[in-house]
Amino acid sequence: MRTATLGPAERAESLASMAERELDVLVVGGGVVGAGTVLDAVTRGLSTGLVEARDWASGTSSRSSKLVHGGLRYLEMLDFALVREALKERGLLLEKLAPHLVKPVPFLYPLRHKGWERLYAGAGVALYDTMSMAPGHGRGLPVHRHLSRRHALRVAPCLKRDALVGALQYYDAQMDDARFVATLVRTAAAYGAKVANRARVTGFLREGERVVGARVQDVEGGGEYEVRAKQVVNATGVWTDDTQAMVGERGQFHVRASKGIHLVVPKDRIHSTTGLILRTEKSVLFVIPWGRHWIIGTTDTGWDLDKAHPAASSADIDYLLEHVNSVLAVPLTRDDVQGVYAGLRPLLAGESDATSKLSREHTVAHPVPGLVVVAGGKYTTYRVMAKDAVDEAVHGLDARVAACVTEDIPLVGAEGYRALWNARARIAARTGLHVVRVEHLLNRYGSLAEEVLELVAQEPMLGEPLQAADDYLRAEITYAASHEGARHLDDVLTRRTRISIETFDRGTRSAREAAELMAPVLGWDKDRIAREVRHYEKRVEAERDSQRQPDDLTADAARLGAPDSVPS
Secondary structure, three states: OOOOOEOHHHHHHHHHHHHHOOEEEEEEOOOHHHHHHHHHHHOOOOOEEEEOOOOOOOOHHHOOOOEEOOOHHHHHOOOHHHHHHHHHHHHHHHHHHOOOOOEEEEEEEEEOOOOHHHHHHHHHHHHHHHHHOOOOOOOOOOOOEEEEHHHHHHHOOOEOHHHOOEEEEEEEEEOOHHHHHHHHHHHHHHOOOEEEOOEEEEEEEEEOOEEEEEEEEEOOOOOEEEEEEEEEEEOOHHHHHHHHHOOOOOOOOOEEEEEEEEEEEEHHHOOOOOEEEEEOOOOEEEEEEEOOEEEEEOOOEEOOOOOOOOOOOHHHHHHHHHHHHOOEOOOOOHHHOOEEEEEEEEEEOOOOOOHHHOEOOEEEEEEEOOEEEEEEOOHHHHHHHHHHHHHHHHOOOOOOOOOOOHHHOOOOOOOOHHHHHHOHHHHHHHHOOOHHHHHHHHHHHHHHHHHHHHHHHHOHHHHOEEOOEEEEEHHHHHHHHHHEOOOOHHHHHHHHOOHHHHOOOOOOOOHHHHHHHHHHHHOOOHHHHHHHHHHHHHHHHHHHHHOOOOOHHHHHHHHOOOOOOOOO
């Protein structure tokens, strides 16, 4: 395998290379499904390209609940096939594909009724565990257990005594969704895929009815390229219908957007050793451990406004606080909220108007020759969606193509991760970093942490933490620009790290320091640094303003008060 570096030079080379010769497959959309699709295609031996209009995972795939799960609530809907499929993928990710990124997380489900609820919920969780242990699915997680009220309150002292009569505890898994996507893209690049973010498709190339490629605008450099491909895959999530409109064909299905918002609060505001899962009138609410924080979410409401920057309103925040406070002995207030983020789920529209009832299944179609569309689904099953999309594309190739092999392709950083984890104390002694810092790096980069440590060895000041976000080392900011494809300050503070949601200042106090660390890699002068910082500050100001608005319309208008891109 060649290097998995995604720096400025590699991006420029990828764009030029894609325009030079016809690809077998061009994937449009750099979320988890697009990234998974390009990895699937390139590991079958196909010449493959990936373009993304903004940043990797800048849409839905950086704004999820950060869970890799089978979907316990889908058992109640009797959707056994979806749960079985997702549990298999969860096992693969935990044990083989990404053990450095995907980690077990416990959840407590409080029981409100004696007798029948323990039997009913217990049977569901037992089935969930049993399905995860089915042959070939992988395991890697403890089985569920039944707890008395006294035991549950020892595990989660934050709960009101009258909020439960007992509890069930079970395990799922979690990851940093944006980091996972960036790692997928780097893995595909390591196998030879050509990948470029900030590269927008402005139209499709046609020969008669057939799609034969795409016109791609370099959003950074301003140039335009004609990228020819035997098959193009539209993996643009909530933008699926917009992308289809470029060929004058909506397709056989329609994708609707459902907004989900999450709150981030400090760890000390909720006294618990476990996550929580609570039933609401519409769905479920999670309280998820997240480093030195908790993530609380999510909502599920229709959204037909700006797709690039969905806004959380004051009503959304109040909804989550009200529901989580119904079980907490010490209620949360607005002052406890460090971060807020909103994302859009791409749901396949059905007969029901309620987005919570729309399908989480995925669909693949070939609406016109040369163009494959994949939409719907859930984060956990991205690999299956990618396989189905490439299988469909292969039908349009005049060649014999190998079957999918991604079940056996670990992501970069996975190989050697466990050995390095076992040696973390030695690594700490060698580098002079505290062992907690080494663990942090290993859980974000796996064995690629050695590349970050090389930067520290070359420039010891990079081993210092950021002044206003000390969970992260300065080297991580430099590495994001040199190796992970970050092109703007927002990419680093919002997706390569999660500083934008993990600090009360939303990253504004870290902005200048981070921009100055990125500058040598990206060739920024003082004026460009200042523009990047101002743009980020305006974005945060617009988001804060939107979160004070009473409803979606006013929140959307406030969020759009910040420019979409950094002024040139």
